[in-house]
Amino acid sequence: ILNVEQSPQSLHVQEGDSTNFTCSFPSSNFYALHWYRWETAKSPEALFVMTLNGDEKKKGRISATLNTKEGYSYLYIKGSQPEDSATYLCAFWLYSGGGADGLTFGKGTHLIIQP
Amino acid sequence: GAGVSQTPSNKVTEKGKYVELRCDPISGHTALYWYRQSLGQGPEFLIYFQGTGAADDSGLPNDRFFAVRPEGSVSTLKIQRTERGDSAVYLCASSLGGTGGYSPLHFGNGTRLTVT
Numbered sequence: 300i301l302n303v304e305q306s307p308q309s310l311h312v313q314e315g316d317s318t319n320f321t322c323s324f325p326s327s328n329f330y331a332l333h334w335y336r337w338e339t340a341k342s343p344e345a346l347f348v349m350t351l352n353g354d355e356k357k358k359g360r361i362s363a364t365l366n367t368k369e370g371y372s373y374l375y376i377k378g379s380q381p382e383d384s385a386t387y388l389c390a391f392w393l394y395s396g397g398g399a400d401g402l403t404f405g406k407g408t409h410l411i412i413q414p
Numbered sequence: 415g416a417g418v419s420q421t422p423s424n425k426v427t428e429k430g431k432y433v434e435l436r437c438d439p440i441s442g443h444t445a446l447y448w449y450r451q452s453l454g455q456g457p458e459f460l461i462y463f464q465g466t467g468a469a470d471d472s473g474l475p476n477d478r479f480f481a482v483r484p485e486g487s488v489s490t491l492k493i494q495r496t497e498r499g500d501s502a503v504y505l506c507a508s509s510l511g512g513t514g515g516y517s518p519l520h521f522g523n524g525t526r527l528t529v530t
Contacts, residue, residue: 305456331515342418342505343457345518388456392515402447402519404456 303391305405312379312412319375320408322389326370331392333402334374338385345389346387350402379412385409416440418522420506427496432466435491435525437506445469445511446489447519463489464511466478473503496529503527 312318315358324332331350335343347356352367360377376383386409390402427433439446444465449457459473466486474480478496482488483489493500503526507519 303456333518335519335521342521342523343507343519345520348516348518350516402515403459404449406454406456 303405305387305389305408307408308406309409310411312376314379314381314412314414316379317375317377318379318410319373320387320410322372322374322391322405322410324370324372324389325393326368326389328393329367329391330366332365332367332372333390333392334372334388335388335390336385337388337407343388351399374408376410379410381412381414384410384412418506419510419518420504420522420525422525424431424526424528426530429496429498429529431496433493435493435494435504435506435527437491437505437508437522438522439487439489439491439508441487443460443508443520444486445509445517446483447507447509448489448491449503449505449507451524453502457505460491463506473524496527498529501527501529 305338332346334346336346339386349365354365356363362375365372382386386407388404388407390404392402421436438483446463448460451457461471461481463483466483478494481491505524505525507521509517509519
């Protein structure tokens with residue numbers, strides 16, 4: 300059983316503040332790490348797909364880093380805005396043998412931006 | 415272009431009944447995934463298709479659950495003898511596939527199944 304742990308489970312942040320949260324995953328047989336944003340009443344939306352140790356990805360005010368050797372990824376949001384309120388999911392893709400076995404998701408970090 | 419389409423968006427059924435949930439992926443996406451999300455949990459993997467075949471069905475909880483993708487496009491998730499514990503949001507996603515992992519998943523809006 301793969302364990303993908305996300306912390307914190309929920310987070311309240313003041314509008315304008317920056318924040319970050321963590322995704323931990325098994326460090327062996329790494330293949331890819333995905334981040335998704337899931338807003339209420341919408342479907343999850345891909346933010347980043349990260350594959351290489353030391354990867355850093357950026358999309359507007361949101362960025363992510365990846366450390367495959369120690370098994371963690373950080374998601375950063377700079378200058379939080381109300382529209383950033385969502386559940387942020389990370390998902391780990393395990394490589395095994397001749398192919399990949401699908402994504403295992405964490406439980407998510409529920410981010411609430413307070414005006 | 416059209417995204418991933420799931421029907422119905424909501425389904426209420428009685429315990430013991432049979433239900434079918436449909437997913438229409440993005441055209442050209444060879445990989446298709448079914449996930450289930452219960453309250454307070456992240457999406458739980460059920461099954462993954464590459465083309466017409468199930469590449470990994472290890473997430474199906476028991477033999478009441480079955481999924482097909484006969485022509486490599488639309489997929490149907492079938493649940494027999496539904497139980498109250500099957501109540502959840504069932505998410506479908508598709509991706510370009512290939513070796514997997516490197517392509518982001520595109521999700522549908524989900525089907526909310528309620529078993530009474």
